Amino acid sequence: MIFKMPTRYFLSSGTSEGYMPLNAFDGALLQAGIGNTNLVRMSSIVPPHCKRVAPIPLPPGALVPAAYAAITSDTPGEIVSAAVAIALPENEDQNGLIMEYSAKGERQKIEDTVRRMAEEGMKLRGWPIRDLQSIAAEHRVEKVGAALAAVILWD
Amino acid sequence: MIFKMPTRYFLSSGTSEGYMPLNAFDGALLQAGIGNTNLVRMSSIVPPHCKRVAPIPLPPGALVPAAYAAITSDTPGEIVSAAVAIALPENEDQNGLIMEYSAKGERQKIEDTVRRMAEEGMKLRGWPIRDLQSIAAEHRVEKVGAALAAVILWD
Amino acid sequence: MIFKMPTRYFLSSGTSEGYMPLNAFDGALLQAGIGNTNLVRMSSIVPPHCKRVAPIPLPPGALVPAAYAAITSDTPGEIVSAAVAIALPENEDQNGLIMEYSAKGERQKIEDTVRRMAEEGMKLRGWPIRDLQSIAAEHRVEKVGAALAAVILWD
Numbered sequence: 465m466i467f468k469m470p471t472r473y474f475l476s477s478g479t480s481e482g483y484m485p486l487n488a489f490d491g492a493l494l495q496a497g498i499g500n501t502n503l504v505r506m507s508s509i510v511p512p513h514c515k516r517v518a519p520i521p522l523p524p525g526a527l528v529p530a531a532y533a534a535i536t537s538d539t540p541g542e543i544v545s546a547a548v549a550i551a552l553p554e555n556e557d558q559n560g561l562i563m564e565y566s567a568k569g570e571r572q573k574i575e576d577t578v579r580r581m582a583e584e585g586m587k588l589r590g591w592p593i594r595d596l597q598s599i600a601a602e603h604r605v606e607k608v609g610a611a612l613a614a615v616i617l618w619d
Numbered sequence: 620m621i622f623k624m625p626t627r628y629f630l631s632s633g634t635s636e637g638y639m640p641l642n643a644f645d646g647a648l649l650q651a652g653i654g655n656t657n658l659v660r661m662s663s664i665v666p667p668h669c670k671r672v673a674p675i676p677l678p679p680g681a682l683v684p685a686a687y688a689a690i691t692s693d694t695p696g697e698i699v700s701a702a703v704a705i706a707l708p709e710n711e712d713q714n715g716l717i718m719e720y721s722a723k724g725e726r727q728k729i730e731d732t733v734r735r736m737a738e739e740g741m742k743l744r745g746w747p748i749r750d751l752q753s754i755a756a757e758h759r760v761e762k763v764g765a766a767l768a769a770v771i772l773w774d
Numbered sequence: 775m776i777f778k779m780p781t782r783y784f785l786s787s788g789t790s791e792g793y794m795p796l797n798a799f800d801g802a803l804l805q806a807g808i809g810n811t812n813l814v815r816m817s818s819i820v821p822p823h824c825k826r827v828a829p830i831p832l833p834p835g836a837l838v839p840a841a842y843a844a845i846t847s848d849t850p851g852e853i854v855s856a857a858v859a860i861a862l863p864e865n866e867d868q869n870g871l872i873m874e875y876s877a878k879g880e881r882q883k884i885e886d887t888v889r890r891m892a893e894e895g896m897k898l899r900g901w902p903i904r905d906l907q908s909i910a911a912e913h914r915v916e917k918v919g920a921a922l923a924a925v926i927l928w929d
Contacts, residue, residue, distance in 0.1 A: 466623050466774055466837070467659070467682035468776045483894040484887070486873060490895050493817070499899075500869050502816040502839065502927075504777070506657040507648070511680025524869035525821025527621070527777035527839055529657065529682055559655050559679040563641060577639070584638040585645050589654075617657075619776055621778045621929055622814070622837035661812040662803070666835025682776070684812065684837055714810050714834040718796060732794070739793040740800050744809075772812075 469511055470529060470617035474519045475548065477613040479603035485536035488610035492534070492601070496612055498522065503530040503614075510550055510560030510615070516597070520618060532614035533564035533578070537605045545574035546611040547600035551582035553591040561585040562615050571602035624666055625684060625772035629674045630703065632768040634758035640691035643765035647689070647756070651767055653677065658685045658769075665705055665715030665770070671752070675773060687769035688719035688733070692760045700729035701766040702755035706737035708746040716740045717770050726757035779821055780839060780927035784829045785858065787923040789913035795846035798920035802844070802911070806922055808832065813840045813924075820860055820870030820925070826907070830928060842924035843874035843888070847915045855884035856921040857910035861892035863901040871895040872925050881912035 476498060480491025493499035501522045508531040522528055533546040546566035553560065563581035567574055579598050586593050603611040631653060635646025648654035656677045663686040677683055688701040701721035708715065718736040722729055734753050741748050758766040786808060790801025803809035811832045818841040832838055843856040856876035863870065873891035877884055889908050896903050913921040 465678065465681055466625060466684055466772065469678070469681060470776060482898075484875070484891050486875070487891055487894050487898070489817075490871070490873075491898055494898065500819055502819050502821075502841075504659060504814060504816050504839070506659045506682060507644075509655055509657050509680045511657075511678075514680065523775070523779070523821075525819045525824065526775055526779060527816060529659070529776055531657075561645070563645075565639070565641070581639050581642055584642050588637075588642070588646055588649065617776065620833065620836055621780060621839055621927065624833070624836060659814060661814045661837060662799075664810055664812050664835045666833075669835065684814070686812075716800070718800075720794070720796065736794050736797055739797050743792075743797070743801055743804065 468619060470514055471619045472515050472517045473510055473615055473617050474517050475599040475615055476519055477599045477601035479601050479611045481606050481609050485608055488536050488608050489534055492610040492612035500524045501526050501528045503528055508562035512557050512559050529617045530614050531562040531564055533566040534612045535566035536610040538608045540605055542605045543570055544568055544611050545571045545602040546613040547575040547578040548613045548615050549578040549582035549598040551586045551593050552595045554594045558591055571600045575600035625669055626774045627670050627672045628665055628770055628772050629672050630754040630770055631674055632754045632756035634756050634766045636761050636764050640763055643691050643763050644689055647765040647767035655679045656681050656683045658683055663717035667712050667714050684772045685769050686717040686719055688721040689767045690721035691765040693763045695760055697760045698725055699723055699766050700726045700757040701768040702730040702733040703768045703770050704733040704737035704753040706741045706748050707750040709749045713746055726755045730755035780824055781929045782825050782827045783820055783925055783927050784827050785909040785925055786829055787909045787911035789911050789921045791916050791919050795918055798846050798918050799844055802920040802922035810834045811836050811838045813838055818872035822867050822869050839927045840924050841872040841874055843876040844922045845876035846920040848918045850915055852915045853880055854878055854921050855881045855912040856923045857885040857888040858923045858925050859888040859892035859908040861896045861903050862905045864904045868901055881910045885910035
């Protein structure tokens with residue numbers, strides 16, 4: 465293996481305004497408690513036997529594998545939302561599946577969509593679902609805003 | 620070095636329909652045999668002396684460095700294709716180059732383009748080509764579809 | 775930790791024409807001295823006590839964590855620029871922040887913007903700035919061109 469296998473994960477979300485879209489994204493990461501780390505984006509699996517934990521304070525600057533949905537907008541008044549869902553299989557020797565979705569619109573609709581996406585992914589695998597977890601964030605843009613939802617893998 | 624050096628690689632491709640674009644992408648990954656891993660996208664080199672192997676069953680949830688081309692579409696009837704090419708140098712102490720390309724259109728055209736891209740990349744380096752490898756996938760969209768072609772690095 | 779903590783970093787930039795946008799990007803990476811590595815993109819922190827060094831020759835094919843801004847264009851005559859900035863805190867036990875920005879337009883304007891972005895990011899953290907570093911590249915497109923600016927983490 466090139467990289468170590470993650471053994472723990474947590475869910476986190478945030479929103480922010482910012483000077484530029486990347487500043488708003490940075491602010492949303494900070495609110496989510498992961499703004500001082502180096503997120504390495506990946507697609508998008510929870511390893512078997514990887515345990516959900518409460519958010520962990522991560523070492524500043526650490527390289528951290530993460531799956532996340534993020535959206536930025538510079539249209540004042542626009543509502544944007546980001547959500548992630550995790551579907552975990554009944555058979556704990558199989559992996560879980562992470563889905564990400566972000567779009568204009570209210571949190572409930574975006575979160576419903578991403579949960580359905582995770583269910584569809586498990587249906588495609590033919591794996592019954594033991595648990596379906598999700599987190600979402602909604603933001604009404606003032607000038608430049610961002611919404612973020614993330615699954616952080618750790619060991 | 621921050622990460623371990625890859626020593627083996629394989630090529631893989633897939634296509635799928637899905638509930639949402641990310642589901643179609645997930646289905647294409649599954650068809651390609653890499654749907655239960657965490658792909659970490661990188662740009663886009665085969666290390667010297669890295670050996671091509673037949674597709675390897677990867678541990679579920681493993682973090683896997685990969686270069687890939689992917690395209691999704693929700694336009695029924697549209698044909699989309701994705702392709703990757705690897706140009707390997709005559710001097711085996713030098714690295715190979717991976718190119719990715721995806722677009723509307725038929726597989727042959729997309730694959731020809733990505734092969735040419737890899738040739739141009741080696742020309743830019745002034746390195747004669749020992750071998751040119753490629754893989755491609757074409758998909759005609761029903762509702763929401765995806766095509767994917769990937770180079771997976773492993774050790 | 776899943777990945778090793780970076781201890782050194784350097785800044786680098788490049789521009790290029792190319793057969794396709796990805797070839798122009800590849801050429802810009804080569805000019806920047808990082809074209810034969812596997813960049814793993816991350817968001818976007820310099821760890822505490824990570825030291826700036828002169829550009830290091832990296833092992834071909836190595837997986838290298840990097841934060842970068844890149845822009846490609848196929849509009850002849852268009853000027854495109856890419857820039858990164860790093861704001862380092864007075865308190866050396868805290869991490870630095872990397873910001874990336876690329877857009878149509880001249881280097882000076884893009885670099886000014888990205889420096890301001892890094893300042894705003896530190897203001898959001900409430901951390902006084904000890905040093906503000908940046909690098910930028912500007913390219914006038916002939917046929918297909920790219921500009922790139924990067925922060926490379928290493929150990």
